[in-house]
Amino acid sequence: MQLSREALLRAYRQMKVIREFEERLHVDIQTGEIAGFTHLYCGQEAVAVGVCEHLSVEDKIVSTHRGHGHCLAKGCDVNGMMKEIWGSREGLCKGKGGSMHIADVDKGMLGANGIVGAGSPIGVGAGIACKIDGKGHVAITFSGDGACNQGTTFEAMNMAVVTKAATIFVFENNHYSEHTGFEYAVGTQKDIASRAEAFGMKVWRGDGTDFFSVFETMREVLEYVRVPGNGPAAVEFDTERFFGHFEGDPQRYRGPGELDRIREFRDCLKNFRKSVTDAGVLEHADLDALDTEVLAEIEESVRQAKAADRPTAEDVLTDVYISY
């Protein structure tokens, strides 16, 4: 375990923030106060955090419809995020975007996305910009196993290779695209990384339920892509989603006991806790203290979101190019 105590605590805290942010959303959504479609990222925290812990604010990320984890890991403000999802005008996007369209370009977070597969070409563009700037920065696109079937992803992979964009395709394979299984929808029935390989990219694979696997894998991937001239890379993480595709999904496609099993054996937070305490680098008490702190932080964000200003009809017409 090469990470410092501080780094470990930070990583755990980041994952915990995402977990509690979403567990809380899951509860609040049932009351009907939160509008729209919400797709929870719970279960996949190790990927967002294991990737973003390596990034500076100049590095870019492009996210998906399941974007809360990526946003938080990249440094988006917890309160601003919660307010956005609650539809407040004080939210990160003034209540205009909502859960699926959160962005904070100043933080290098180029947007969640309601269109599956739309992120990859954007990530290539950002990666070309990084290449042009020549400062060793990179752009990362997160995509699901479903998104890897979109033409946009194929086009983006080829273009990234051709242009030697400083970009990384991070595929989060949680085995489901909406309600359809990976084995059915991904024709190779093998993995996603091999597709990237076919485009001539160097690829890596890791366990997306294990922070250390993600973190160490990403260290290598980034070392490679940050070298000017090397061009893009791809990495696939095998992971799990704890909730339904969207909030309200009855999940009839899951097997009996599946959710209990993944919560028991494939929970990245549990796995992290076990690794660090088994290795004797952190005590349970250290982590428990963080848990308490994070819970309070999330509680506060909900309090703020409930109290925040609501948008008014006039706000519909702001930030648009022209109003007729």
Next chain:
Amino acid sequence: MAKMMYRDAVVSTIAEEMERDENVVCLGEDIVGGMGTPGGPEAIGGIWSTSTGLFGKFGADRVIDTPISESAIMGAAAGLALSGKRPIAELMFADFIGVSLDQIWNQLAKFRYMFGGKTKCPAVIRMAYGAGYNAAAQHSQAVHQILTGMPGLKVVMPSTPADVKGLLRTAIRDDDPVIFLEHKALYGMTGEVPDDKEYMIPFGHARLTRAGQDVTIVSTGLLLGFCEAVADKLAAEGIGCDVIDLRTTSPIDEEAILDSVEVTGRLIVVDEAPPRCSLASDICATVAEKAFAALKAPPLSVNPPHTPIPFARELESAYLPSTDKIEAAVRKVLSYR
């Protein structure tokens, strides 16, 4: 007549037509739902429950669950249609046409013309459109104005379960590509639906749903109900509105609109798409060109503002045309001069 939900009218019409004609096939993302999962196929039956049970009845050759690949879905529908099948392709959310537009616009829509009229292209493309669920800018759009503007496509927008039945059957039996737009906020609407398995509504025939002498209100889809509510309210005050449900925007029933305006002299078009280059502006222009002498007031359109669709509840309800806005428009054309 049976009472039926709008969404059930979709699935029962598809089932009836698949039974009648073995060339009818369905394809789309999650239309079976659960393929390759422990829950097994049909765990879902389509995200709108508009394909529930079809897989069990007709099997994997005729009910094809696809990967998330809209371009390939629309292109496959084109290829199926050119090869003697009658595909019904589902594009989950209308907003996703962006991903597949070339296959719809440059391929499907143009075959008949480009091939010198020597080919048929009997594809139906179904999609759920419209606002009302706080699904924000990429999942709420009304896209009919874009598609209506494309020569080669027929565009259908049913506003009742009975119209779903009659228009979808016509769409499936039509030899040209038909865009079939289902409003998400109407899926749960219940209404009487004719039992007749030959019940069909021809395209280009509007329906007069309220009759009055003072104002013509043209609409379709979700907003039709809003217009009817306004007409009913104003009728109590002695103001008479003709409410016209277009049913199809391509072909469009110009005659029904012009005939009504000849009597009322006043036109309001209520449209869910943004105002510029819209269905509303098109109809207003048509009436200005062809019934100018009959007009007692300028034609008026009621649209959302020219913005993407916002997320928050307050913002979305301010965005969508409301009964208040429609009523204000009626009073405005009545007070002209």
